Amino acid sequence: MSQSRTTQVLLLIVGCSILLTGCWSSLPIEDRYLEAGIAFDTVPPAERGVEQIDYPQKQRIRRTVQYILPEAGAKSSSSQEKKFENEEVVGDSIMEMTRETFLTNRSPAGFHLKTIVISSRLLQDIPMHELLDFYLADNDIRLSLQVYISTGTASDILEEHLAGEIPAFLLKELSDNRKRISRLVKPVTLANMIGPLTSESSFLLPNAIVEKGVLKIRGAGVVKGKTQTYAGYLNESQVEGLQWIKGEISGGIYKVQEPELQQQFVYEIKSLKSKVNATVKGNDISFQIEMNSKGRLSEVFSSKIKKMDNHTLEHYSEIVEEEVTELAKKSMAKLKEMHVEVADLGKALRIQHPAVWERVKENWEEEFVTIPVTFRTKVHLDDYGASSMTAD
Template sequence: MKSVRFGIFGMAVILICSTLSGCWSSSPVEDLNLETGIAMDVAEPSPQEEQIKQKGGDYPRKEVITGTFQFIIPEESGGSDRSSSQKKKFFNITETGDSVFEIIREIALRTNRPPIGYHLKTVIISSSLLRKIPIYELLNFFLSDNDIRPSVQLLISTDKAGDALQESIPGQIPAYVLKDVFVSRKRNSRLAKPMALAKVIGPMRAKSSFILPNVITGEKGIKLAGAGVIKGKTQTYGGFLNESEVEGLMWMRGELSGGTLKAIDPKTRKNIVYEIKKAKSSIKATVQGGDISFRVRMTSEGRLSESFSLNEDLGSNRLLGKQESILQEKVNSLAEQTVAKMHALRADVGGFGEALRIQHPQVWRRVKADWDNTFSTIPVQVSTDIHIEDYGASKIRAE
């Protein structure tokens, strides 16, 4: 009986192991073009496309979108190479047309490896293109394709979007760099919160205004700076928030992960630099008769990282209270600057409509149809409470 049980057990082990041998439909990564980044600009066919067109390599289309597609170059197997970190790890292909899906399929005719979107990390859209085409039309393919993950990061560019996918750091893939820069939100309060593909579905369906982080390109580098505003009703580009306005917006929305706040002491004209450890915000909507108003209360705890006043005692409660007041006025100023810009652009990207919807649902139902225009006339008051809980380990005094 033991031998029979042992034989049955052995057969079971063999059958289980056979099912773990691999996937019958798998394809070696070396045989695929893995997309890492896609940039979309106003149509501007490349010289190579023009040559192909002149030789009969054309198909019925309108020249509306120029897509720049970034693909990984698979690493060669074998021994180590000291210079491998300096080798280019990607290549770009551009194609022009009027359908993102058709453009991708057209690329398949120019390479022996089919494009695959499993590893797509970043999609960049130029503000110029978004002035002409609503964002929901440009993203329709990405939201429908099962190969593309909803965690793909969306960016906007006031420059040419395709330039952001050019090499800026030797040995690194630009699409990955753009995605990973958001780790620095713990260190910089002027960086907008990342916007994943899945997170734009709600604002698009609700026809609410929202922002996308903006990338600018230099001769040999990139920088995430400011944000582009997508207007609620039209879902097209509506304007730009600079870095200070984004900083004010992050304070009002309570979306700071860290970073610094710099203010100038009006008496000494010296810098005060505050490191943000915690930050919160609340929006209170008030309705009196037919009038609506908002009050934003921001709070924060952190440490004094730099103070250029050598002869003052940083442990003094009086001095800390004075510096806290200066920092609070700075935050209020940033927030007021951002509110003024939102009013000018007629776009609520600060979450004020959501606060009104939750706190006064009946009023919201009355004004939501034309909320962005209504918001542009509504007063917003801001207040800040900052607590310096740490001012460093040493004190320096001038003799």
């Protein structure tokens, strides 16, 4: 065998050995503490400084981390077995609190982190970019993890609500129900937040709370763009109206009262499209929002309603149009009251009238409060379910 041939064979053997060798720095999965969720709460002033430590540290933030326990599944297949544990650390630096975990001989890993929940009370004192800077820069953290706000105690979200379930995972799964519930705001990932944080634009976060021991997503919290702090709360009706304005409803229902019969009926949303038109006349700006939806008459509460009658469908379409328009107006009024613009009006103005946007963008949310907004709603009821039962 020639020398060049021998050299090639040796290089091939060495190359194969390198490729077949395991990662030298890896740890067995049972020795890792996989982070599933994190909650940030404020530390009440009465509790600050109580813990005696010999390391300089302000006790401003309470960080609760939820770890998955892989060994729990190995010992028992019971669905009732607790599969996680929570750990609290108090401090003033997110990275420092993360490293505190190593004092307990653990090796935490953040690449399975699914959710972060931030207390609205904490976000009044500490800007969002300070709380999330570490996670946006950490290579182990995936930008697909979802961020929530909580008007209650954020760490309560990570307590066990269903036996055998991991709360951080359960919270993420609740957001998948948007195709059935129009009051759920779109989930927000770390990747989604980079743009608003950089441009100092206001944005929404889903509000996670615990009610009577049940984990829920109810309403939304608003983060003010300029300060990146908590600006206020939108209730479920205000969120629903905003979803109509932005055309971000994936499905769900809208319950309406028929004014003549004083009976309710349910409009099931099959599709929704929204368009924002910006009009500029001199120095005056105005917006017209068109909302177009198709759906079905899914449920009626009166035997006098003839679901298969075209006149009935037209009549009920008009009722839904009026109700949705009022809903959208109330949501827009709430945004103006809070001095936050999260309805994408500025985005429409920037695209349709870029020169005007350059003039008003620095003080946009104050300008927005004075700008008139009108609505045009078109609803088409093209379905009434599989059957029609009346008393006739």
